[in-house]
Amino acid sequence: MFPWLEIAGWLGSALIVLSLTQARVLRFRWLNLVGSLVATTYNAILGIWPFVAMNAAISVINIYWLWRLNRERHDAAVYEVVEVAPDDAYLLHVLRTHAADIATFAPGFVAVPEPGEERSAFLVQRGDETVGVVEVRDAGDGVGVVELDWVTKRFRDFTPGEFVYRRSGIFAAKGFDRVVVPEAGPGELGYLRGVGFRPEGAGWVRDVVVDSET
Incomplete structure (x- = not known):
């Protein structure tokens, strides 16, 4: 395995763990999104498809919530x-x-x-x-x-x-x-x-x- 690939894998995992320590909902979503995208790429290169599917799904969920939170931030109806x-x-x-x-x-x-x-x-x-x-x-x-x-x-x-x-x-x-x-x-x-x-x-x-x- 290339050293940079292993480093990327650890980085993705670290970002996901770090996101879980965040009290701020927006910061949590951004860190979790970046971590899950890195993890998706890492597992795709290695051909570990169940983890590719899981992290890709997490990425989509984070993108949805980031879109929704930013859309609602100035919405008086919310x-x-x-x-x-x-x-x-x-x-x-x-x-x-x-x-x-x-x-x-x-x-x-x-x-x-x-x-x-x-x-x-x-x-x-x-x-x-x-x-x-x-x-x-x-x-x-x-x-x-x-x-x-x-x-x-x-x-x-x-x-x-x-x-x-x-x-x-x-x-x-x-x-x-x-x-x-x-x-x-x-x-x-x-x-x-x-x-x-x-x-x-x-x-x-x-x-x-x-x-x-x-």
Whole structure:
């Protein structure tokens, strides 16, 4: 056997195993697809046809799910925004369950609002699965400050929070003229631009336009 062929075989196997350790659904599919394609080629060269058929089938399944996931990532029919009270029991359960992960993105976030603090909370649902949470504090003068915009690890390669910002009527009903993100990391800039924020001073601002869906 050629050394490069054996290396390719091990590489395909390693990618498939590595894919199974991924929490992010999109990353899992891509790694699994590449690994299964390499394994298909490897087994075809060696003439091991049962494994060719198995890995080819896995490749087709991965291609289908990648197509479907990318097609649905901006589909409002797939994701639903549900407003809940800031002290809603289920919301607090989600925040407690993912507290360590949330702290890495919003270290200053406090799940339970201070007495007198006006805050709006939104769950982003994909079917019966909660995939994101957005919380906005009323800072007065028509300004809503985003305290939390968090996505579960499985859907971190997608942008489910965008569906909250798309529904401008949600913020208008709260009396907001604009929504502000006080500061953002480098990895968030593309997302913020994509959902209609613009840089202003040290932060990012999105005007609330009632008749806009973006």
